[in-house]
Amino acid sequence: MPTGLTQDAGWQIGVSKTLPLPVSAVWDFVASPEGIALWLGELSQGADLPREKGAGYATVDGIAGEVRGYRPGDRIRLTYGTTTLQVAVTSAGEGRSVLRFHQERMADAQEREHQRTHWRSVMERVVAVLLAD
Secondary structure, three states: OOOOEEOOOEEEEEEEEEEOOOHHHHHHHHOOHHHHHHHOOOEOOOOOOOOOOOOEEEEOOOOEEEEEEEEOOOEEEEEEOOEEEEEEEEEOOOOOEEEEEEEEEEOOHHHHHHHHHHHHHHHHHHHHHHHHO
8 A cells, every 4th residue: 555545544645743841832822822823724613623522614725624623632533625634633752742633535546646735834833933032
């Protein structure tokens, strides 16, 4: 099976980064309006992403979907157009954490490569803001 193709989730991509920050600091940022605008885009209905399972959202750039799961301090899972996106923060030991973006159910290898470039760029921007403080 080609890299990035799974039997259950189709084409997928994951980008992660270990940060010298506690989980709470990373989570507070990625779940904040500023953080959401960086990784998801500016929301058309206001600055806050809904937390209720099944709640819809839309960005000013035309991405729409619904929240599939929201566990404070842990992960946000939502549909992202026709794909599924998960943003997770986990502990990497004392005072360190791992931020992950994982997207699945993409159409093909070409979309996977495009999204890999996208999520790497998103990660760079998020990390730059987190480490600037």
